[in-house]
Amino acid sequence: MDSFCCLPGVGPKTAQRMAFHILERDREGGRRLAGILEQAVAHIGHCKRCRTLSEDELCRLCASEQRNDAQLCIVETPADVFAIEQATDYRGRYFVLGGRLSPLDGIGPAEIGLPQLASILAEGRVEELILATNPTVEGEATAQYIGDMAAEAGISATRIAHGVPLGGELEYVDGGTLAHAFLGRRRVGN
Structure with a gap:
Protein backbone atom coordinates (compact mmCIF):
# COMPACT_ATOMS: atom_id res chain seq x y z
CA MET A 1 0.00 0.00 0.00
CA ASP A 2 2.86 2.37 0.81
CA SER A 3 4.27 1.91 -2.70
CA PHE A 4 1.03 3.04 -4.37
CA CYS A 5 1.11 6.23 -2.27
CA CYS A 6 4.11 7.44 -4.31
CA LEU A 7 1.70 8.16 -7.17
CA PRO A 8 0.20 11.66 -7.37
CA GLY A 9 -3.36 11.86 -6.12
CA VAL A 10 -3.20 8.45 -4.44
CA GLY A 11 -3.82 8.63 -0.72
CA PRO A 12 -3.90 5.84 1.85
CA LYS A 13 -7.50 4.78 1.13
CA THR A 14 -7.02 4.63 -2.66
CA ALA A 15 -3.72 2.79 -2.20
CA GLN A 16 -5.47 0.29 0.03
CA ARG A 17 -8.22 -0.29 -2.58
CA MET A 18 -5.63 -0.77 -5.32
CA ALA A 19 -3.56 -3.22 -3.30
CA PHE A 20 -6.58 -5.28 -2.24
CA HIS A 21 -7.91 -5.32 -5.81
CA ILE A 22 -4.65 -6.69 -7.19
CA LEU A 23 -4.22 -9.23 -4.40
CA GLU A 24 -7.84 -10.41 -4.32
CA ARG A 25 -8.99 -10.13 -7.93
CA ASP A 26 -6.21 -9.55 -10.44
CA ARG A 27 -2.83 -10.98 -9.51
CA GLU A 28 -1.97 -11.50 -13.18
CA GLY A 29 -2.75 -7.84 -13.88
CA GLY A 30 -0.49 -6.92 -10.96
CA ARG A 31 2.36 -9.01 -12.41
CA ARG A 32 1.85 -7.42 -15.83
CA LEU A 33 1.80 -3.92 -14.28
CA ALA A 34 4.96 -4.63 -12.29
CA GLY A 35 6.78 -5.88 -15.40
CA ILE A 36 5.76 -2.92 -17.52
CA LEU A 37 6.74 -0.46 -14.79
CA GLU A 38 10.12 -2.17 -14.40
CA GLN A 39 10.75 -1.94 -18.16
CA ALA A 40 9.65 1.70 -18.31
CA VAL A 41 11.90 2.75 -15.45
CA ALA A 42 14.85 0.89 -16.99
CA HIS A 43 14.42 2.00 -20.61
CA ILE A 44 12.73 5.41 -20.72
CA GLY A 45 15.02 8.39 -20.38
CA HIS A 46 15.04 11.96 -21.62
CA CYS A 47 15.37 13.26 -25.17
CA LYS A 48 18.80 14.87 -25.54
CA ARG A 49 17.33 17.89 -27.35
CA CYS A 50 13.94 18.74 -25.81
CA ARG A 51 14.25 16.79 -22.52
CA THR A 52 10.86 15.07 -22.74
CA LEU A 53 10.50 11.39 -21.91
CA SER A 54 11.74 9.09 -24.66
CA GLU A 55 12.88 5.54 -25.31
CA ASP A 56 15.35 6.86 -27.88
CA GLU A 57 18.13 9.44 -27.83
CA LEU A 58 15.82 11.80 -29.77
CA CYS A 59 12.08 11.68 -29.12
CA ARG A 60 9.72 11.22 -32.08
CA LEU A 61 8.91 14.96 -32.14
CA CYS A 62 12.57 16.05 -32.28
CA ALA A 63 13.33 13.36 -34.86
CA SER A 64 10.49 14.52 -37.12
CA GLU A 65 11.44 16.68 -40.08
CA GLN A 66 7.81 17.84 -40.31
CA ILE A 160 -0.03 31.48 -23.84
CA ALA A 161 -3.29 33.12 -22.82
CA HIS A 162 -4.84 32.49 -19.42
CA GLY A 163 -8.36 33.23 -18.40
CA VAL A 164 -11.93 32.06 -18.32
CA PRO A 165 -12.28 28.38 -19.25
CA LEU A 166 -14.43 27.48 -22.25
CA GLY A 167 -17.95 26.87 -20.97
CA GLY A 168 -17.18 28.64 -17.68
CA GLU A 169 -19.46 31.19 -16.03
CA LEU A 170 -17.97 34.49 -14.89
CA GLU A 171 -19.66 34.45 -11.49
CA TYR A 172 -17.76 31.25 -10.59
CA VAL A 173 -14.32 32.28 -11.90
CA ASP A 174 -11.82 33.37 -9.24
CA GLY A 175 -10.68 37.00 -9.18
CA GLY A 176 -7.09 36.32 -10.26
CA THR A 177 -8.18 34.35 -13.31
CA LEU A 178 -10.73 36.99 -14.27
CA ALA A 179 -8.14 39.77 -13.90
CA HIS A 180 -5.73 37.79 -16.10
CA ALA A 181 -8.47 37.29 -18.70
CA PHE A 182 -9.10 41.04 -18.84
CA LEU A 183 -5.41 41.78 -19.31
CA GLY A 184 -5.17 39.23 -22.14
CA ARG A 185 -8.29 40.30 -24.00
CA ARG A 186 -8.15 40.55 -27.81
CA ARG A 187 -10.07 42.36 -30.52
CA VAL A 188 -13.02 40.67 -32.23
CA GLY A 189 -14.58 41.67 -35.53
CA ASN A 190 -13.08 44.24 -37.91
Missing part, protein backbone atom coordinates in the same frame (compact mmCIF):
# COMPACT_ATOMS: atom_id res chain seq x y z
CA ARG A 67 8.09 20.07 -37.21
CA ASN A 68 8.66 23.83 -37.43
CA ASP A 69 12.14 24.72 -36.12
CA ALA A 70 11.23 28.43 -35.96
CA GLN A 71 8.81 27.89 -33.04
CA LEU A 72 9.89 26.58 -29.65
CA CYS A 73 7.32 25.95 -26.93
CA ILE A 74 8.63 25.97 -23.36
CA VAL A 75 6.74 23.71 -20.94
CA GLU A 76 7.32 22.49 -17.40
CA THR A 77 6.72 18.74 -17.81
CA PRO A 78 6.47 15.98 -20.42
CA ALA A 79 2.75 15.78 -19.53
CA ASP A 80 2.41 19.36 -20.82
CA VAL A 81 3.85 18.28 -24.21
CA PHE A 82 1.28 15.48 -24.36
CA ALA A 83 -1.58 17.87 -23.47
CA ILE A 84 -0.59 20.40 -26.15
CA GLU A 85 -0.16 17.70 -28.78
CA GLN A 86 -3.60 16.27 -27.98
CA ALA A 87 -5.48 19.58 -27.82
CA THR A 88 -3.90 21.85 -30.43
CA ASP A 89 -2.53 21.89 -33.94
CA TYR A 90 0.86 23.24 -32.77
CA ARG A 91 3.63 21.79 -34.95
CA GLY A 92 6.72 23.50 -33.63
CA ARG A 93 9.41 22.13 -31.30
CA TYR A 94 9.40 21.81 -27.50
CA PHE A 95 11.75 22.31 -24.59
CA VAL A 96 10.81 20.65 -21.29
CA LEU A 97 12.13 22.41 -18.20
CA GLY A 98 11.41 19.61 -15.76
CA GLY A 99 10.15 22.13 -13.22
CA ARG A 100 10.20 25.86 -12.65
CA LEU A 101 12.45 28.36 -10.95
CA SER A 102 12.06 28.23 -7.18
CA PRO A 103 15.03 29.78 -5.35
CA LEU A 104 13.56 28.87 -1.94
CA ASP A 105 13.66 25.20 -2.98
CA GLY A 106 17.15 25.51 -4.48
CA ILE A 107 15.90 25.29 -8.07
CA GLY A 108 17.77 27.74 -10.24
CA PRO A 109 18.40 28.12 -13.98
CA ALA A 110 20.83 25.19 -14.19
CA GLU A 111 18.38 22.78 -12.54
CA ILE A 112 15.74 23.40 -15.21
CA GLY A 113 18.09 23.24 -18.19
CA LEU A 114 18.33 26.93 -19.04
CA PRO A 115 22.00 26.68 -20.14
CA GLN A 116 20.90 24.04 -22.69
CA LEU A 117 18.01 26.30 -23.75
CA ALA A 118 20.44 29.19 -24.24
CA SER A 119 22.51 26.96 -26.55
CA ILE A 120 19.42 26.11 -28.61
CA LEU A 121 18.52 29.81 -28.89
CA ALA A 122 22.09 30.61 -29.98
CA GLU A 123 21.76 28.20 -32.94
CA GLY A 124 19.67 30.86 -34.70
CA ARG A 125 16.78 28.70 -35.91
CA VAL A 126 14.20 29.78 -33.32
CA GLU A 127 12.16 32.87 -34.26
CA GLU A 128 9.37 32.60 -31.67
CA LEU A 129 9.57 31.29 -28.13
CA ILE A 130 6.14 30.27 -26.80
CA LEU A 131 6.06 30.34 -23.00
CA ALA A 132 3.59 27.73 -21.76
CA THR A 133 4.57 27.47 -18.10
CA ASN A 134 1.81 27.10 -15.53
CA PRO A 135 0.09 30.26 -14.23
CA THR A 136 1.59 29.97 -10.74
CA VAL A 137 3.91 32.48 -9.11
CA GLU A 138 6.91 30.27 -9.94
CA GLY A 139 5.63 29.57 -13.45
CA GLU A 140 5.18 33.29 -14.15
CA ALA A 141 8.65 34.07 -12.76
CA THR A 142 10.13 31.31 -14.92
CA ALA A 143 8.33 32.65 -18.00
CA GLN A 144 9.62 36.17 -17.28
CA TYR A 145 13.20 34.90 -16.85
CA ILE A 146 13.06 32.94 -20.11
CA GLY A 147 11.38 35.87 -21.88
CA ASP A 148 14.34 38.02 -20.85
CA MET A 149 16.71 35.34 -22.23
CA ALA A 150 14.83 35.43 -25.53
CA ALA A 151 14.98 39.23 -25.70
CA GLU A 152 18.75 39.14 -25.15
CA ALA A 153 19.00 36.64 -28.03
CA GLY A 154 16.81 38.84 -30.26
CA ILE A 155 14.00 36.27 -30.33
CA SER A 156 10.30 37.11 -30.05
CA ALA A 157 8.67 35.60 -26.96
CA THR A 158 4.93 35.08 -26.53
CA ARG A 159 2.95 33.82 -23.55
